Amino acid sequence: MTVDADRRQALREAAEAARYAPSIHNTQPWKWTVHPDRLELHAVTDRQLTVQDPDAHMLLLSCGAALHHARVALAAAGWRVRVERPAGTPLAVLHLDEQAAPEPAAVERFEQLKARHTDRRTVSETRLGTPVLDALVAATESEGARLHLIGHDQVIDLAVIVERAQKTETSDERLQQETAAWVGGERSDGTGIPDANLPAGLPLTTVAERDFGRTGTLAAGEGHDTAATYAVLYGTGDERHEWLQAGEALNALWLTATEHNAGLLPISGPIEVPYTRHELRRIIGDLGAPYLVVRLGLLDSASAKPAKTPRLPLDQVIEEASS
Known part of the structure; x- marks a missing residue:
């Protein structure tokens, strides 16, 4: 060759x-x-x-x-x-x-x-240790973004912000119709989220997962999110190249989490609604532009992984x- x-x-x-x-x-x-x-x-x-x-x-x-x-x-x-x-x-x-x-x-x-996947199951009751959290922050920063770890005293504030975003989006009929076109079923066309990757019921967590308007067949687990770590991925601004770079940082963060047997669940609703995104800026001390909320936590190794989403x-x- x-x-x-x-x-x-x-x-x-x-x-x-x-x-x-x-x-x-x-x-x-x-x-x-x-x-x-x-x-x-x-x-x-x-x-x-x-x-x-x-x-x-x-x-x-x-x-x-x-x-x-x-x-x-x-x-x-x-x-x-x-x-x-x-x-x-x-x-x-x-x-x-x-x-x-x-x-x-x-x-x-x-x-x-090859191992990375989106996991909507509840996380284990063991918290991520400081060395792992340090590695996740470093991975994010290596790609030019920042990761604000939500402190225990901010989790309720975050939960309220997520709930407000959820209510706003679920009240938008056009948005719900658009979501329904991409979520549920077997997804034989190679895109979207199949039923096998959707929880059979929304987990009872402090910070709510996205409600897609339908249930799937994935057993989400009986745990809670008390041992989860929430974080805000953020950066300097809203230009196209900054959002692209944020995606690179998200992927670096996700791969590092996978290396440490930790799951990452993206929570984009608060970013998609302008007034809740403004509230996220307050949570990170108005230090930059929020790009995504993520839930991080150790996965239950005894449970089977969700099926791979189609491509x-x-x-x-x-x-x-x-x-």
């Missing part, structure tokens, strides 16, 4: 690995174009939640997670990658500089791509360019 063919194959494999990145309601709102010398990431607005996410913030977070997935795959193959984030189209371009023996940590991180076929998310 020639050098150019090696590079193209590496880029193609990175795009394939990125298919398994997390996305809002598993919409997978991205498409990759593989060139001989670069890999381009494009947003697919046909898979944007236009009612729930009119500013495309969650779309950009999702695309940022996919971008980080691709970077992790390339690093595990020993490639040094240069990422360009232009102001226009595409969202990002990955260029390969040179290849060397991969770092063991990069290979281990790639293994977490779109390769030809719907990857295209080959001749030049």
